[in-house]
Structures are given as structure tokens and as C-alpha cells.
Amino acid sequence: MRRPSATPRRAAAASAAVLTLALTATACGGDAAPASGGELDGTTVTVAGVWTGSEQKNFTKVLDAFSEKTGAKTVFVPSGDNVSTFVGSKIEGGNAPDVVMVPQVGVLKQFAEQGWLLPLSEKTEQAADSGFAPVWKDYGTVGGTYYGLYFKAAHKSTVWYDPEAFTQAGVSEPTSFEELLTTGRTLADSGRPAFAIAGQDGWTLTDWFENIYLSQAGPEKYDRLARHEIPWTDASVVRALTTLGEVFGDEQLVAGGAQGALRTDFPGSVEQVFGPRPSAGMVYEGDFVGGVARDEFGRSPGEDALFFPFPAVDGGKAPVVSGGDAAVVLKEGRNADAGMKLLEFLATPEAAEVWAEAGGFLSPHKEVGLGAYADETARQTAESLVAAGDTVRFDMSDQAPAAFGGTKGAGEWKILQDFLRDPSDPAATAASLEAAAAKAYKD
Amino acid sequence: MAHTHTRPAATARRGAAGANPRRRAQRRRRLLAVAFVLPALLLLGALVVYPVVFSVGRSLFDADGDRFVGAANYAEIFRDPATLTALRNSTVWVVVAPLLLTGIGLVLAVLTEKIRWATAFKLVLFLPMAVSFLAAGIIFRLAYEQDPDRGVLNAVVTGVHGSFEEPAPYPTARARTGQGVSGPVGGPYTTDRTHGAGEGALLGLVGVAPGALPADAGEASAAPAPGPGEVGGTVWLDFAPGGGGEQGRIDPGEKGLPGVRVEAVADGSAVATAVTGPDGSFRFPDLAEGSYTLRLPAANFAAPYQGVDWLGPALVTPAIIGAYLWVWTGFAMVLIGAGLAAIPRDALEAARMDGASEGQIFRKITVPLLAPVLTVVFVTLVINVMKVFDLVWIIAPGPVQEEAGVLATRMWLVSFGGGNDQGLGSALSVLLLLLVIPAMVVNVRRFRRSRG
Numbered sequence: 003m004r005r006p007s008a009t010p011r012r013a014a015a016a017s018a019a020v021l022t023l024a025l026t027a028t029a030c031g032g033d034a035a036p037a038s039g040g041e042l043d044g045t046t047v048t049v050a051g052v053w054t055g056s057e058q059k060n061f062t063k064v065l066d067a068f069s070e071k072t073g074a075k076t077v078f079v080p081s082g083d084n085v086s087t088f089v090g091s092k093i094e095g096g097n098a099p100d101v102v103m104v105p106q107v108g109v110l111k112q113f114a115e116q117g118w119l120l121p122l123s124e125k126t127e128q129a130a131d132s133g134f135a136p137v138w139k140d141y142g143t144v145g146g147t148y149y150g151l152y153f154k155a156a157h158k159s160t161v162w163y164d165p166e167a168f169t170q171a172g173v174s175e176p177t178s179f180e181e182l183l184t185t186g187r188t189l190a191d192s193g194r195p196a197f198a199i200a201g202q203d204g205w206t207l208t209d210w211f212e213n214i215y216l217s218q219a220g221p222e223k224y225d226r227l228a229r230h231e232i233p234w235t236d237a238s239v240v241r242a243l244t245t246l247g248e249v250f251g252d253e254q255l256v257a258g259g260a261q262g263a264l265r266t267d268f269p270g271s272v273e274q275v276f277g278p279r280p281s282a283g284m285v286y287e288g289d290f291v292g293g294v295a296r297d298e299f300g301r302s303p304g305e306d307a308l309f310f311p312f313p314a315v316d317g318g319k320a321p322v323v324s325g326g327d328a329a330v331v332l333k334e335g336r337n338a339d340a341g342m343k344l345l346e347f348l349a350t351p352e353a354a355e356v357w358a359e360a361g362g363f364l365s366p367h368k369e370v371g372l373g374a375y376a377d378e379t380a381r382q383t384a385e386s387l388v389a390a391g392d393t394v395r396f397d398m399s400d401q402a403p404a405a406f407g408g409t410k411g412a413g414e415w416k417i418l419q420d421f422l423r424d425p426s427d428p429a430a431t432a433a434s435l436e437a438a439a440a441k442a443y444k445d
Numbered sequence: 446m447a448h449t450h451t452r453p454a455a456t457a458r459r460g461a462a463g464a465n466p467r468r469r470a471q472r473r474r475r476l477l478a479v480a481f482v483l484p485a486l487l488l489l490g491a492l493v494v495y496p497v498v499f500s501v502g503r504s505l506f507d508a509d510g511d512r513f514v515g516a517a518n519y520a521e522i523f524r525d526p527a528t529l530t531a532l533r534n535s536t537v538w539v540v541v542a543p544l545l546l547t548g549i550g551l552v553l554a555v556l557t558e559k560i561r562w563a564t565a566f567k568l569v570l571f572l573p574m575a576v577s578f579l580a581a582g583i584i585f586r587l588a589y590e591q592d593p594d595r596g597v598l599n600a601v602v603t604g605v606h607g608s609f610e611e612p613a614p615y616p617t618a619r620a621r622t623g624q625g626v627s628g629p630v631g632g633p634y635t636t637d638r639t640h641g642a643g644e645g646a647l648l649g650l651v652g653v654a655p656g657a658l659p660a661d662a663g664e665a666s667a668a669p670a671p672g673p674g675e676v677g678g679t680v681w682l683d684f685a686p687g688g689g690g691e692q693g694r695i696d697p698g699e700k701g702l703p704g705v706r707v708e709a710v711a712d713g714s715a716v717a718t719a720v721t722g723p724d725g726s727f728r729f730p731d732l733a734e735g736s737y738t739l740r741l742p743a744a745n746f747a748a749p750y751q752g753v754d755w756l757g758p759a760l761v762t763p764a765i766i767g768a769y770l771w772v773w774t775g776f777a778m779v780l781i782g783a784g785l786a787a788i789p790r791d792a793l794e795a796a797r798m799d800g801a802s803e804g805q806i807f808r809k810i811t812v813p814l815l816a817p818v819l820t821v822v823f824v825t826l827v828i829n830v831m832k833v834f835d836l837v838w839i840i841a842p843g844p845v846q847e848e849a850g851v852l853a854t855r856m857w858l859v860s861f862g863g864g865n866d867q868g869l870g871s872a873l874s875v876l877l878l879l880l881v882i883p884a885m886v887v888n889v890r891r892f893r894r895s896r897g
């Protein structure tokens with residue numbers, strides 16, 4: 003979820019920075035009116051997070067609900083894209099927020115290792131045990147201690163398509179990877195190349211690979227590869243790359259061919275499917291594609307922008323690659339106790355339902371009623387996310403060191419872009435991935 | 446030493462206060478000088494000398510900064526392919542950009558001297574200097590965009606190209622495989638067997654979007670029968686809207702493809718050509734009896750001209766240098782123009798009197814007299830080009846970032862932009878410093894000489 007707002011056009015980056023400054027200035031005005039008679043009357047909980055715009059607005063609604071319940075005042079401070087720098091400088095300045103919404107596993111781990119975090123309270127832990135699949139607690143645990151409560155999740159295994167293209171070609175939603183390829187070829191026959199691929203943004207390519215790998219090699223291997231316990235030259239990696247090469251190497255399946263895909267950024271790939279002059283039938287990415295299709299191209303997800311789950315590869319289980327924002331409590335926060343109370347509230351389905359109603363939100367909580375979601379698309383993704391239970395895995399490139407999994411023009415991004423240009427030798431690609439990974443993991 | 450020195454001085458002071466005023470004044474002046482220089486020295490030390498020394502030291506340690514690795518980081522510079530690319534690109538930049546800029550600046554300065562609206566012209570050329578590299582980068586990123594609807598350069602290129610060449614009728618089409626017609630992607634497609642007179646050959650194509658069909662395309666007739674003794678057939682879109690339909694057969698609702706060129710081939714060479722009609726049918730009326738292979742030449746399917754891939758791996762560095770020229774031409778021109786104004790007119794006049802041509806005057810008099818200014822401009826630009834960063838960072842798209850990289854971007858990338866190896870980054874910065882020093886020395890020398 004973080005990526006589309008953080009990575010695309012650098013042109014926007016400068017203005018985004020300015021915007022963040024402006025928002026920081028205004029956000030302090032968004033205090034919730036304290037209700038009288040609560041247990042936390044008179045205390046103020048400060049929450050920092052990367053959210054801006056409508057996400058910030060909707061999260062403030064959740065905070066308001068907390069205020070109403072407890073009487074605490076809440077303040078949301080936008081941190082800008084780089085949470086770890088923001089939090090580090092705030093701690094040094096003696097002005098640490100009480101609660102931080104952390105957008106990446108790696109950052110959570112870094113915070114815990116710096117000794118910045120408080121272990122979560124008994125009550126939160128119990129709520130997590132009963133409300134979430136164990137995997138969500140594992141991703142919030144560092145060195146055996148539970149630090150991070152996953153409040154908001156993203157679903158990165160959705161293939162979006164234009165129903166008109168499917169009707170025109172007379173195809174229906176595929177349920178296996180082979181069917182996906184056949185469907186794609188039929189689409190191409192009908193005059194709409196199958197996939198819009200955003201090759202200019204390396205992260206979309208890593209997501210492609212991760213879905214195939216998770217389904218084909220299984221969650222255990224996925225975890226080991228994410229920790230770099232098995233090398234990238236492993237046979238399972240080569241196999242997944244070969245499967246990926248079947249898509250990348252097929253002129254009919256890639257809109258504009260590899261060269262065209264390498265010139266397409268993420269918003270561009272959504273435009274190729276849902277824009278005014280569509281030139282592709284499907285685009286694979288996370289649940290946020292629906293948001294882009296709605297905001298930029300006036301589609302209504304659930305009607306003229308549909309999705310199906312990324313299908314199972316080679317008889318495996320259909321993959322659910324995910325990510326999310328975890329809430330953590332800082333030791334240095336002035337009202338860390340009240341912050342802990344906020345986390346106990348965030349662990350309840352009640353808190354999640356507040357945002358679910360407002361839209362643009364998925365909760366990994368099992369007890370959040372599907373009826374609470376604002377639209378059909380969110381309902382479906384939430385259902386699939388919860389149903390996947392313990393097989394959900396976090397985005398692998400997010401877990402890797404940034405030099406390997408998160409740097410433009412280097413590491414995995416660059417190597418997969420080269421693979422998109424020429425997918426003929428998966429083994430060589432695996433070898434260069436391993437070389438880059440070894441350097442970045444420093445082992 | 447200090448001990449032996451102070452005592453006589455002290456006695457001297459006691460013995461003859463004011464007896465040696467000159468020496469005292471000299472000392473005070475020296476102290477005063479130190480007091481005045483000290484702030485500057487401190488600043489210079491803190492902001493320049495200390496960081497340089499620190500970087501040199503840091504470059505000898507590994508990424509975490511706690512293990513001494515000697516020259517390993519420097520060896521890594523010449524081993525890592527991405528860094529080598531950066532080194533090569535930096536060399537290209539340093540050789541090409543200052544030379545081109547000085548050359549263009551010189552030509553423009555000489556020309557603007559002779560036109561009437563010189564000031565206005567210079568002003569316009571100087572304007573880009575007021576634009577930040579960030580903004581200039583965004584402008585050129587757009588200008589270099591491959592899609593002619595967005596990139597102005599390719600709009601011009603494809604526009605010019607399009608006026609010379611007719612676009613192919615069906616760029617996205619290809620033969621339905623396994624239905625009697627085959628060929629490489631993009632054509633030509635040939636029938637697998639030969640066709641004799643009287644039978645209608647079926648050449649099914651797919652991959653044409655319904656919106657891309659010509660307006661006059663009619664439904665393909667189910668049984669295309671050429672006249673007796675004629676070879677003929679139908680080229681049609683073998684895909685019924687909504688799917689369904691049998692492959693390789695003309696189903697109801699499937700459209701013919703008008704305007705496709707078909708060749709009849711005998712013994713490997715085309716003997717006749719026909720063009721399909723609105724229902725996709727074609728015939729060869731005056732063909733000798735016999736059977737022929739039918740071929741759809743590749744010209745039917747030629748992809749539309751894409752323009753120049755400015756930001757592809759091959760052209761990205763020249764493209765960025767182009768953007769740099771746009772920004773800096775004004776600077777070179779104005780500086781050289783100022784030098785030009787200072788040239789003694791009588792030398793030029795004398796040459797003109799002696800019958801020298803304008804070209805000779807330019808080569809033999811103007812350029813030699815301008816040489817000091819040209820050198821200053823050139824050396825300044827060399828130093829400036831060494832540190833080019835923002836333009837490369839903004840213009841080069843992600844996939845070619847590495848191909849476009851220069852030392853400065855590489856240095857940033859390995860130390861902060863994900864690599865987190867400040868040892869290697871420091872080594873790169875030291876290398877950059879070593880490369881800039883010769884240019885600095887030249888500049889300082891010139892400066893001294895011009896003062897002396």
C-alpha cells in the first residue's frame with residue numbers, strides 16, 4: 003500500500019515533501035474533543051504515521067472513536083515517507099510520539115533492535131492470539147518479544163481486469179496459472195494484449211515473482227529465501243523464474259512487448275487497462291489498483307474494474323502476498339501507558355470496523371464483520387486475506403535489505419528488469435540475484 | 446627553544462620599552478593578521494579539510510566502519526560493473542560536455558555580436574540558467590518521453606517519419622497458428638500448402654481490436670468462391686466478438702480484413718499481388734494455371750514507427766548531456782561574450798584592412814585573443830560536470846539508471862541510497878576529488894598568472 007504513494011514519479015516527490023510539511027502544520031489542529039468521564043481524561047496520545055490525505059482522515063476517525071471511549075485526547079502527526087528518520091530525530095529531540103504506525107517489517111525490526119519499543123501488554127497479546135492468524139503476530143515479533151500489532155493490511159495478490167475485455171474475448175476468470183496464460187492468449191487474439199506490466203517500477207516485478215514463488219515453492223521455502231537461508235540459485239528460484247519467463251517472454255501476453263513494459267510505470271500500467279484508450283486486458287498488483295482506477299480513471303471497482311485472486315501455480319495453493327502497517331509503542335513517549343491502551347483498542351474488531359466503513363482499508367482481524375466494509379471489492383479482498391490464514395506472507399523484497407529489495411536501478415529490481423528484457427536464461431538471472439543478495443545481506 | 450627565546454625578549458622589553466617600536470608594531474600586525482585569518486581558517490578546516498581527511502580515513506574501512514580494509518574499497522571501484530559504468534560515463538561527460546559547451550558558446554558569442562537584437566537573444570539563451578536542475582530534469586524527462594503523445598521530440602520525429610511512409614494497416618495482427626498459415630512473429634505469413642484455381646483459400650488472422658478495424662470492413666462471406674480458373678480466397682479476422690466460433694473457419698459475425706496485400710508465390714518468388722476487398726476476399730484474375738503458395742508480406746503488419754528511444758540504454762547519456770547543454774549554453778556564451786567585448790578593436794580592424802576574411806579573423810585573431818577566457822570557461826565547466834547529479838537522477842528512468850549513472854550518483858547510491866556502504870562511498874568521493882584536483886590546479890595557476 004505504501005509503495006504507490008512513495009515510489010512513482012520523482013517529479014511528485016518534491017511537492018509531496020512540501021505537502022507533508024504543510025500537513026504537519028495543520029494536523030495538530032485535528033484534536034478530538036475529549037469526552038468527559040473517561041479513564042484517560044486529560045492525557046494526550048500522540049500517534050505518528052506515514053498516512054496523509056484520506057488515509058489520515060479515516061485513521062483520525064478511529065482515533066476519535068478511542069477518544070470517545072476513554073476520554074483521552076489524540077493527535078496524529080504525519081511522519082513523511084521516511085518513518086525511521088522521523089522517529090529517530092524525535093526521540094533524540096526528547097519529543098517522541100507515543101505510538102507509531104510502522105509501514106515495513108524491516109523498520110519494525112530496526113526499531114526493536116535499537117531498543118526503542120515497549121513489549122505489548124498482556125491484553126493486546128491475548129487479543130492478537132485470538133483475533134489474528136499466528137503469522138500476523140510473528141511478523142510483529144522480534145527476538146521472541148511481541149512489539150507490533152498489525153492494524154491495517156494490504157493484499158498484493160489480485161489480478162485486475164476490464165470486464166468489457168473479458169466479454170469481448172469470451173473468457174472468464176481463470177483459476178489456475180495455466181488457465182491464466184490461456185485466458186491471456188485468447189485476450190491477445192481478441193486484440194487486447196493480456197497484461198500491462200509496469201516494468202519501469204522494479205517493485206511490481208518483484209511482486210510478480212513473489213506470488214509465483216509463494217504458490218509454487220510453498221510458504222516454508224518462501225520464508226527461508228526471505229531470510230536468505232537458501233541461496234537464490236536454489237532450484238525452486240530457477241523454476242519460479244522459468245514460470246515468470248513464460249509470461250515475460252511472450253509477446254502476446256505483455257502489452258507493448260518487453261520494451262514497452264520497461265517504459266511503463268505503475269500508474270501507466272493501470273491506465274493501459276482502465277484508461278481512456280485501453281491497450282491491455284489485465285494488470286496484476288495489489289488491492290490499491292482499484293483505488294487508482296477509481297481516482298484517476300473514473301472506474302467503479304466492483305462494476306467496471308474487477309479482480310480475481312492470483313491463481314495457484316503448478317497445483318500449489320493460491321498465494322496471498324501481503325503487507326501492512328503495525329502499531330508500536332515507544333518507550334520514550336510521554337504517555338506510553340495511554341498509548342498501550344490505544345493499541346488494546348486497535349486490537350479490537352470495533353476499531354477496524356470504523357475505518358472499514360470509511361473505505362480503503364483491510365483488516366487482518368478474523369472477527370471484523372465483512373458487512374462492515376464499504377464496498378464489494380474490499381469485502382472480497384478482506385475475505386481472501388482472512389481465509390488465507392497462516393499462509394499469508396509478507397512482501398519478500400520489503401523484508402530484504404534496501405540495497406537488494408528496494409533500490410531503484412539496483413539489486414533485485416534491476417535484475418528482474420533485465421530479466422523482463424531478456425527472459426531466456428533463468429539460471430543466469432538466479433545467479434546474479436544471488437550475487438546481489440549475498441552482497442546486501444553481507445553473509 | 447621557546448625557553449631560550451623568551452628570556453632575551455623579556456629583558457629587551459624591560460630594558461628598552463619603546464626603544465624598538467618597529468619590531469613591536471610588526472608583531473602586532475602579525476597578531477592582527479592571524480586574528481583576521483583565524484575565522485576563515487577555522488571555517489575552512491571544519492568545512493573542507495576535516496571532511497576530506499575524514500573521507501580519506503573512512504574509505505579505508507568497511508561498510509560498518511569498524512574493520513580496516515586498506516585499499517579494498519578502491520579495488521572494489523574497479524571491479525564492480527555498475528561503478529565502472531559510472532566511471533566510463535563520467536569520462537564521456539567530462540570530455541564531451543565542456544568541449545561542446547565552449548564551442549557552442551564561442552560560436553553564439555561571435556554571432557550575437559553581429560545581430561541587432563543581441564541583448565534579447567542573449568537574455569533568452571541565458572534564461573535556462575535561472576531554472577533549477579530539478580525543474581530542467583523534469584522538463585527533459587517529458588520531452589524525451591517515447592510516446593509521441595507526450596514526448597515533444599518523438600512527436601517531431603514520428604511526424605516527419607509519418608509524412609514519408611504510410612503506416613501498415615494491421616500492425617497488431619498475426620496469423621492464427623495451427624490453421625494452415627504460419628510464419629515468424631510480424632510476418633511474412635505463408636500458407637502451409639499450395640492452392641489451385643477455384644478453391645477459396647482461408648487466411649485467418651487474430652489480434653486486431655474491434656475498434657481498430659477499418660470502417661468499411663464487412664462481414665466475411667462464408668464461402669468465398671473465386672471465379673472459375675482463378676486463384677483466390679479470404680483474409681479475415683478469425684475471432685468472433687464474445688469468443689466462441691471455430692478456429693480456422695469463417696463463423697457468422699467474423700469480419701473480413703480489407704486492404705491486406707496478398708502475394709501468390711511460385712518457386713519462392715511472388716508472381717502476382719492482390720489487395721483484399723471490404724469482405725476480405727481477394728483474387729488473382731490473370732494467373733497462369735497451377736497451384737501457388739499464398740503469402741501475406743510483413744509490410745501488412747509492420748509495427749508503427751516508434752520514434753527514437755531517447756531514454757533507452759544506448760542514448761540516455763547523450764540525451765542527458767543535451768539537457769545539460771540547454772541549461773549551460775547561456776553561461777558559456779555570456780562569459781565568452783564579455784571576453785569578446787574586451788578584445789582590442791584595432792587588431793580586428795587592422796586585419797580587415799589587410800584583407801583578411803571573416804573566417805581568418807575568427808581563427809587567427811579572435812580565438813587566440815580569447816584563449817584565456819575560453820580556458821576559464823572550459824575548466825569551470827569541467828569541474829561543474831564532474832559533480833553532475835540531479836539531471837542524471839531525474840531524467841534516467843529506473844531500468845536504465847545504472848546505464849546512465851555517473852560517479853556522483855554512484856557515490857550517493859552506495860553510501861545512502863540503499864547500499865549503506867559508506868566505506869565504498871568515501872572511496873568514490875576521494876576518487877572524484879582526485880579527478881577534480883588537476884582542473885583546480887589549472888584554474889588556480891591561471892588566476893595567479895593573471896594577477897601577476
